[in-house]
Amino acid sequence: KEYCRKGAELQPSSFHSSICWQRLGYINMDEATYSSKASTEEAIKNSALLAVDCFQKAIDIISDDKDSYYGMGSAYYRLKKYVPAIKAYTKSTEHDPDFAPSFHGKGECELILQKYLDAVESFNKYLQLSEQYYTSHGVDSHQVDFGKILCDTLYKRGFCYLEMGSYEAAIADFSNVLEYGKIHKKEAHYYRSKCLFLSERFKEAIEDADEAISLDPNMAGAFEVRSYSYTALGNEEKALEDFERFNFLTA
Numbered sequence: 001k002e003y004c005r006k007g008a009e010l011q012p013s014s015f016h017s018s019i020c021w022q023r024l025g026y027i028n029m030d031e032a033t034y035s036s037k038a039s040t041e042e043a044i045k046n047s048a049l050l051a052v053d054c055f056q057k058a059i060d061i062i063s064d065d066k067d068s069y070y071g072m073g074s075a076y077y078r079l080k081k082y083v084p085a086i087k088a089y090t091k092s093t094e095h096d097p098d099f100a101p102s103f104h105g106k107g108e109c110e111l112i113l114q115k116y117l118d119a120v121e122s123f124n125k126y127l128q129l130s131e132q133y134y135t136s137h138g139v140d141s142h143q144v145d146f147g148k149i150l151c152d153t154l155y156k157r158g159f160c161y162l163e164m165g166s167y168e169a170a171i172a173d174f175s176n177v178l179e180y181g182k183i184h185k186k187e188a189h190y191y192r193s194k195c196l197f198l199s200e201r202f203k204e205a206i207e208d209a210d211e212a213i214s215l216d217p218n219m220a221g222a223f224e225v226r227s228y229s230y231t232a233l234g235n236e237e238k239a240l241e242d243f244e245r246f247n248f249l250t251a
Contacts, residue, residue: 018061022068025054029071032078044078051075066096073105082109100126100133104153116160123157151182159191167195186215193225202229220249 004024011017028051032044055072059065073088089106092099107122130149158173174192177184193208209226212219227242 013061015062018058018065018068021054021058021061022065022071025051025058025068025071025075028054029075029078032075048075048078052079064095066092066099066102069095070099070102070105073102073109077105077109082113085109086113098129098133100129103129107153107156111156111160114163116164120157120160120164123153123160127153127157145182147180148182151177151180151184154180155184155188158188162191162195167199170195171199186212186219189215190219190222190225193222193229197225197229197232200232202232205229206233218249220246223249 004020004027009017028047032047032051052072052075055068055075058068059072062068069088069092073085073092076082076085076088086106086109089102089109092102093106103122103126107119107126110116110119110122127150130153131146134146154173155177158170158177161167161170161173171192174188174195177188178192189208189212193205193212196202196205196208206226206229209222209229212222213226216222223242223246227239227246230236230239230242
């Protein structure tokens with residue numbers, strides 16, 4: 001860390017200085033992201049703020065530095081400042097339209113801000129570019145779990161489709177998440193059950209809710225969806241049983 005700072009200050013405004021500031025930014029980001037549980041939230045916040053400052057110094061020297069803009073976006077994301085994060089990620093993609101990680105970061109911020117259509121577009125772009133990006137950068141499956149990244153992106157895009165009312169597209173994404181089976185299994189069953197219920201496919205909704213509950217017996221939302229589905233099918237006894245369980249879990 002001290003080596004990078006000295007390197008940046010030895011030759012101000014040089015390419016070498018920009019690289020040092022960028023590296024120092026990522027060091028601070030690592031501290032903000034991977035700090036021990038003993039670290040205070042204030043310490044983590046300070047590391048992210050230092051990262052923003054370092055990335056800005058790098059950008060002041062080299063204005064088209066996609067990596068520093070990406071780092072700045074990630075630091076703002078860590079600070080829960082999603083609007084400036086989106087601006088930084090967007091700048092990164094303007095300087096390199098094939099820079100996949102910035103599209104993913106941008107999509108995550110847009111999802112949090114409930115800009116679902118924008119998030120879908122960002123996730124689509126990420127899915128289009130990610131394989132080629134990681135291959136061209138020499139990243140292999142020993143370094144990155146591609147299946148996990150794919151599942152996470154499909155899951156988040158599926159949630160966006162659900163909120164947009166595009167239930168068939170959401171069902172397709174959640175089904176793919178379950179097919180890959182890396183992460184988000186119980187959540188994918190639950191959200192797919194919601195889509196199926198809203199599509200009036202009540203028996204299938206019950207089956208997915210069953211799966212979600214088998215994975216997490218305390219998933220209140222799955223009991224709610226199953227209750228409504230039983231009501232739609234005229235099974236009032238089971239509907240009431242599930243609704244009481246839902247009330248108990250959410251009390």
